């Protein structure tokens with residue numbers, strides 16, 4: 223939090239209010255109405271019961287008394303009816319607001335530059351927003367709730383002052399020996415005492431709220447870690463590792479440790495609550511008692527009626543309750559600001575990527591030439607260059623194989639080519655023009671990519687391949703055939719309409735890793751873009767499936783320009799050129815035969831270290 227807390231709080235509140243208004247423009251006015259009506263309800267009884275008692279004592283006019291009772295019931299009924307209606311409306315608006323907020327967050331994620339998606343800071347921010355909402359009741363929804371409580375507290379205090387003010391009128395007409403009760407100094411002294419008592423209690427509440435908030439923040443951190451462990455334990459994908467590596471013990475110890483620390487925190491909160499609520503109860507009872515004595519003496523002195531005892535004691539009690547509510551809600555609003563800030567920070571994540579305007583030339587001949595010119599890159603928030611001065615040119619229709627050891631920068635090279643990241647130095651050119659200058663969507667449309675960590679979704683097979691709800695069934699079937707998935711398709715209950723996975727449909731099919739890879743490959747072929755990029759596209763395929771894909775590779779790739787990353791060097795032989803990456807640089811280039819001639823080269827080393835398992839060294 224910045225130094226100037228007040229300025230910061232007011233600024234956050236303003237942004238919070240504007241954001242609430244954008245999400246649901248009616249929620250604030252309805253919250254205010256709802257809170258005001260809720261605060262009126264208790265005063266009807268306080269006021270009317272006093273009047274009924276007075277009437278009962280003064281007159282025997284039964285009709286008049288019945289009228290007052292009827293009026294009280296009627297007013298209660300109307301207020302409750304309006305209040306219930308407002309509350310119902312408020313709940314509906316709140317639900318709409320929650321949905322709108324979810325939509326807004328999802329839209330933000332979908333439109334965010336990819337580098338933010340991969341950035342751990344973005345994940346932490348998103349997780350914290352969810353945790354604030356789910357575990358700590360904080361965030362934008364809580365902001366509306368606290369706002370309502372503040373309005374209710376304010377309305378309660380104002381009404382109680384209006385109804386209770388008469389108690390401090392100096393009426394000297396009463397019994398002589400009790401005249402001191404109407405003495406100006408005594409009367410105002412009593413008022414000051416009540417106010418001081420209330421302020422003291424509020425002060426205590428602020429201290430306890432602050433301490434509570436600190437403990438809740440600690441609980442929240444511990445809960446985050448616990449939630450992570452629980453998620454892992456319940457994740458069936460992790461089940462194998464937990465059993466095979468006997469990780470039960472480490473989980474139990476870690477989880478046990480956190481549960482123990484949580485128990486300690488809950489104990490602290492409990493004893494703190496007991497202490498502060500004890501003091502609060504003592505002071506409140508003392509003040510309450512004094513109020514009853516003061517009001518009672520006023521009644522005995524004759525300066526107020528017996529019925530007014532209910533009116534005045536009730537309004538003073540409401541005044542104290544209202545003030546507490548004001549202070550609690552202000553504390554909550556201030557504490558909630560940090561959660562509100564998370565949401566604001568998330569929405570403020572900028573799309574920094576420059577998105578050009580030049581249209582990408584549509585070419586039937588697929589004549590797209592790609593060049594990396596002295597490109598260097600490091601991931602945001604890191605100091606190490608992952609790519610160093612990379613220069614490579616890929617002519618139209620050529621196939622470039624990219625090989626190299628783990629972590630040498632191969633996938634990063636592809637991410638830059640697809641503008642998931644922009645280079646820190648150098649430039650990438652498409653047909654001689656910096657790729658940043660092209661219209662982003664059009665440029666992305668040039669690529670069909672299968673990443674190593676591709677994802678399929680719980681849609682139908684056809685929708686997964688077409689990445690669309692409606693698709694060309696014939697073409698889907700063709701690409702399924704191309705990738706060798708046709709036999710498996712025939713076993714699927716609803717053909718290409720069969721859902722993948724069982725998340726939403728019991729007819730959904732589970733697929734193996736290799737089958738998933740074939741589907742991902744089919745998706746890239748369906749997109750039919752002029753440039754195809756395959757990052758380890760056959761890693762999960764059995765040798766026969768892999769052989770089938772390679773034997774068809776020329777047919778599949780056709781005239782497209784292709785980038786091909788693989789650790790299986792034998793599968794790179796069909797490429798026109800092979801680029802060997804090492805520690806972020808291209809250290810060798812050439813075709814397979816040329817590269818093998820350099821016996822001191824990395825390619826030679828990689829090739830022979832792999833080949834010996836196949837042919838005991840008789841390779842090439």
Ligand SMILES: Nc1ncnc2c1ncn2[C@@H]1O[C@H](COP(=O)(O)OP(=O)(O)OP(=O)(O)O)[C@@H](O)[C@H]1O
Pocket residue numbers: 340601604608626627628629630631632633634635
């Ligand atoms: N999002 C990221 N943030 C920070 N560093 C990253 C990120 N992604 C990759 N790296 C680092 O960049 C380096 C190159 O990674 P890259 O994925 O490009 O290697 P690779 O050659 O494709 O490896 P592999 O053969 O294992 O797939 C690695 O050291 C990796 O740890």
